[in-house]
Amino acid sequence: xxxxxxxxxxxxxxxxxxxxxxxxxxxxxxxxxxxxxxxxxxxxxxxxxxxxxxxxxxxxxxxxxxxxxxxxxxxxx
Numbered sequence: 338x339x340x341x342x343x344x345x346x347x348x349x350x351x352x353x354x355x356x357x358x359x360x361x362x363x364x365x366x367x368x369x370x371x372x373x374x375x376x377x378x379x380x381x382x383x384x385x386x387x388x389x390x391x392x393x394x395x396x397x398x399x400x401x402x403x404x405x406x407x408x409x410x411x412x413x414x
Contacts, residue, residue: 343351
């Protein structure tokens with residue numbers, strides 16, 4: 338079994354590769370954090386929309402009941 342010794346050039350290439358991987362990993366982590374932040378904001382917006390929709394549904398049901406009440410009143414006259 339032959340033993341291969343690392344040359345300075347080989348070590349420099351290895352160090353360069355490791356640095357490149359580190360930079361790439363940091364960039365990916367930053368993108369992931371930004372995407373998570375956007376998702377969090379999106380979920381908050383969805384919750385606000387759901388809340389507004391529930392309020393609008395409640396208002397609609399109240400108006401519908403008032404219309405039904407008025408219709409029943411006119412039918413009794």
